[in-house]
Structures are given as structure tokens and as C-alpha cells.
Amino acid sequence: MKVLTLNCHSWMEKNALEKLEQLVLTIEREQFDIIALQEVNQLITTKAATLDDYFQPLISHQPIVHQDNFALKVVEKLKKLGVNYYWSWNVSHLGYDRYHEGAALLSKNPIQPDDFLVSKVSDIDDFHTRRILKGRTVLGETELVVFSCHYSWWLGNQQEEGFYYEWNQTIEKMTRMASPLLLLGDFNNPADNCGEGYDYLKRTKPELQDVFKVAKNKTGEHTVSKAIDGWSENTQNLRLDYGFISSEFHVEEYRVVFDGKQTPIISDHFGIVLTLSLK
Structure with a gap:
């Protein structure tokens, strides 16, 4: 199984359409089984889209x-290249007073998606609001659960906010x-x-195994x-x-992409490609 995770910074990037195209071409070439994207945005003021059956709504x-x-633009461009992904998307909060900001999951196999609140606040107008997108899908005959995560910074362990609080909520789930x-995702906490x-x-x-370590x-x-x-x-x-x-996985490869070396920089974060198998 080949996996990509990327905080794509989407429409906040300069030359965003060109960078979206570079992301699409990489996905077409690599044929990832699962993709987790963060900072997946849409303007608040734009019209609703017409979606096909590859879109998997939250439960x-x-x-x-x-x-x-x-994310819709990514899957639409991939479809024109003959590559189809099931996909889902959620919203955590408003970004830069212009966007609905959330996370996305793309999968070659159908997804049963939902999300859950991890922050103390839940107001979409508050950028501290964080929701984790999760999707249940399959690898061969094995069912697995994938999270697309975007957490807050470490603010100490005495406050009911920040990564400490959000991670505790995640553990409960x-x-x-x-x-x-x-x-998978942007944890906003350096190793x-x-x-x-x-x-x-x-x-x-x-x-939990850190894929880089293993x-x-x-x-x-x-x-x-x-x-x-x-930062x-x-x-x-x-x-x-x-x-x-979790311990059921073996990690064959960890590879940084979109870092200006083998693949162009398309975001303020680099991406990670993982090659995984079930033990």
C-alpha cells in the first residue's frame, strides 16, 4: 500500500493552480492507495458543487x-486522466476570514467517513476549532481506519486547549x-x-509507531x-x-516529496510518501 500525506496550503499558495496540477500529476504517476490532505480549502462565498458517487459524505x-x-478540483483533474478516487472532506474552522478550512481523504477503495471534535471550542469562526477526519476503508481483505489530522501547537499540559487537550480526545476515540x-497529517509538534x-x-x-523511526x-x-x-x-x-x-503495519519506505528535489515545492510543507504492508 502506498500512502501520501500533505498539508497542501491549497488556495493560500502563490501560483496555486499550477501547484494543484503538479500534485495531480504526481498522484497519477505514483497511484497512491490512500491520500490524506490538510488545509483543504474552499471560499466561503462560492456556489455548491454537483457531486458524483465517488464523493463519500460524512456519516x-x-x-x-x-x-x-x-480536493474536488484534484479528483476532477484526476478523473480526466482516467484515475478515480473515492473521497471525503470536512471543515474545522474558517481560515483567513475567507475560507472553509478542513481535511480530505482520498482512497482507491470506498470510504466510510466521519469526523470528531478534538478541541475544547467548536465554533467554526474560531481558528482553534479542530476536527479530525477519519475514514474506514480496506486493504485487500483487511479493514483499516485512516485519520487525516491537523492539530494545534503545544501550549503546555495545564490548559484545556492546544495539542495536549486535542491528543487526549483523540486517544479516547x-x-x-x-x-x-x-x-496521517500535520501534528504541529516537532520531533x-x-x-x-x-x-x-x-x-x-x-x-503507535512513528513511520520515520521504523x-x-x-x-x-x-x-x-x-x-x-x-511558525x-x-x-x-x-x-x-x-x-x-498501529503494530499491524510494516513500513518499507519513508520518502519526503514536494521538497524541490525530485518533485517541486507546492506548499509550505513538504509531503511524505509511505509504502506499507500488513504483517
Whole structure:
């Protein structure tokens, strides 16, 4: 199974349409089985889209998908190339006062998607609101659950906000899931130096494997290399984007993409490609 995760920064990017095209061409070439995208946006003011049966609505509440939805544009362009993906999308909050901002999942196999609130606040107008998109799908004959995650920063462990609170809510949800788990996305907590959030995650869920740590083959490591939104004073390489997997998986490859080397930079984050198999 080949997997991609990317915080795509979507319509906030300069030359966004060109970068969307580069993402589509990479997906066509690599033929990923599962794709997790974050910062998947649509303008608040645009019209509702007409969707086909490849769109998989959330079980509980589905936000209206607009015609300029970034994930919709990706799957539409892929379809013109003869590549079809089932897909789903949620909304966490309003971004930059212009966008509905959320996450997306794309899969070669049908998805049973839903999302769950992890932040203390739930107001869409508050950028602290965070919802995790999850999808139940299959690999061969095995059912698995995939999360597309975009968490807040570490704000200490005494406050009912930030990554500490959000991760605790995620743990509660995970305890109810018996299927193999694959958590992908932007965790906003670096693994290096003083990574309190990363350390807390590993301490509270030590059975989850960090794909970078256990991959047999590795190309690249870090996913942010400059100052970006939320990390405006950053001057070093950071690993903020992750795959965390349950023990049923084996990781053959970890590869950083969209870093300006083999593939062009298309976002303020680099992406990660994983090659996984079930043990």
C-alpha cells in the first residue's frame, strides 16, 4: 500500500493552480492507495458543487462542498486522466476570514467517513476549532481506519486547549477502534529538540509507531524548512508532518516529496510518501 500525506496550503499558495496540477500529476504517476490532505480549502462565498458517487459524505454531518473546493478540483483533474478516487472532506474552522478550512481523504477503495471534535471550542469562526477526519476503508481483505489530522501547537499540559487537550480526545476515540490504525497529517509538534508534544504523544500511546523511526528505507526527514504560518520565527528544519501506525503495519519506505528535489515545492510543507504492508 502506498500512502501520501500533505498539508497542501491549497488556495493560500502563490501560483496555486499550477501547484494543484503538479500534485495531480504526481498522484497519477505514483497511484497512491490512500491520500490524506490538510488545509483543504474552499471560499466561503462560492456556489455548491454537483457531486458524483465517488464523493463519500460524512456519516454525521456533511458541510456543503463548493465548486472551488481544493480536493474536488484534484479528483476532477484526476478523473480526466482516467484515475478515480473515492473521497471525503470536512471543515474545522474558517481560515483567513475567507475560507472553509478542513481535511480530505482520498482512497482507491470506498470510504466510510466521519469526523470528531478534538478541541475544547467548536465554533467554526474560531481558528482553534479542530476536527479530525477519519475514514474506514480496506486493504485487500483487511479493514483499516485512516485519520487525516491537523492539530494545534503545544501550549503546555495545564490548559484545556492546544495539542495536549486535542491528543487526549483523540486517544479516547482510538480506544474504541479495533481495526488497524493509520494517523496521517500535520501534528504541529516537532520531533526534534524540545518536542514536548511529540514526547507526550509517544508517552501516552507508545504502541503507535512513528513511520520515520521504523521505516526500512528512508529518503529525507524534515517537512518544514523555513518560517511559515504558525511558525513565523522558525529558522531550522522541522519534522511536523507524520505517519503514526498501529503494530499491524510494516513500513518499507519513508520518502519526503514536494521538497524541490525530485518533485517541486507546492506548499509550505513538504509531503511524505509511505509504502506499507500488513504483517
